[in-house]
Amino acid sequence: MRPFLIAPSILSADFARLGEDVDAVLKAGADVVHFDVMDNHYVPNLTIGPMVCQALRDYGVTADIDVHLMVKPVDRIIPDFAKAGATIITFHPEASEHVDRSLQLIKESGCKAGLVFNPGTPLHYLDHVMDKLDVILLMSVNPGFGGQSFIPSTLDKLRQVRKLINDSGFDIRLEVDGGVKVDNIAEIAAAGADMFVAGSAIFSQPDYKTVIDEMRSELASTES
Numbered sequence: 001m002r003p004f005l006i007a008p009s010i011l012s013a014d015f016a017r018l019g020e021d022v023d024a025v026l027k028a029g030a031d032v033v034h035f036d037v038m039d040n041h042y043v044p045n046l047t048i049g050p051m052v053c054q055a056l057r058d059y060g061v062t063a064d065i066d067v068h069l070m071v072k073p074v075d076r077i078i079p080d081f082a083k084a085g086a087t088i089i090t091f092h093p094e095a096s097e098h099v100d101r102s103l104q105l106i107k108e109s110g111c112k113a114g115l116v117f118n119p120g121t122p123l124h125y126l127d128h129v130m131d132k133l134d135v136i137l138l139m140s141v142n143p144g145f146g147g148q149s150f151i152p153s154t155l156d157k158l159r160q161v162r163k164l165i166n167d168s169g170f171d172i173r174l175e176v177d178g179g180v181k182v183d184n185i186a187e188i189a190a191a192g193a194d195m196f197v198a199g200s201a202i203f204s205q206p207d208y209k210t211v212i213d214e215m216r217s218e219l220a221s222t223e224s
């Protein structure tokens with residue numbers, strides 16, 4: 001498997017000083033910035049858009065930005081995020097009228113593409129599009145808010161998707177998002193995830209480096 005990636009969700013960052021907080025979490029050892037976009041329509045919350053992504057780039061953030069679209073419709077906003085500096089764009093297949101078209105749009109915009117599955121969303125949306133995916137993101141909470149508890153049935157879903165990825169032969173990251181903490185990250189990795197979104201577990205701590213180091217040491221324990 002590829003190296004594990006830790007992607008702090010800036011949903012739990014300090015929005016009043018976002019650039020500094022993102023800088024701090026990257027300096028503390030995070031790999032990727034996870035950027036949650038909520039529209040108060042597909043999910044019951046409202047967050048940030050392409051202007052904020054661009055602002056992070058202008059501030060000097062060079063790390064990959066992983067844009068998780070919790071919006072409906074999907075396609076209209078994709079080019080704006082690509083222009084604003086997104087590296088990866090993922091969306092929920094049931095929020096798109098044309099899943100293949102949305103994936104193509106992301107690729108044509110120069111970004112990596114992925115599909116996101118809510119805890120209750122079936123995996124059949126993966127049929128026929130595996131060759132277009134760079135990332136599969138499994139939500140381990142229902143989307144909309146940080147600070148929720150990890151839903152244990154996600155572990156079985158992770159094992160299923162890990163097998164699908166391995167059997168497909170494609171180079172696809174398996175990302176997990178929701179309730180990821182130091183004390184469950186090893187179990188989640190053992191189930192097949194290789195990219196870990198964590199919001200409250202990191203940003204609620206005074207020292208981001210300590211918690212990221214603890215996560216890495218838990219992850220290292222799964223490799224021995």
Ligand SMILES: O=C(CO)[C@H](O)[C@H](O)COP(=O)(O)O
Nearest residue numbers: 009143144146147179199200
């Ligand atoms: O997409 C999300 C919610 O829809 C968040 O990224 C996710 O919940 C992470 O927050 P936490 O680690 O606090 O659970």
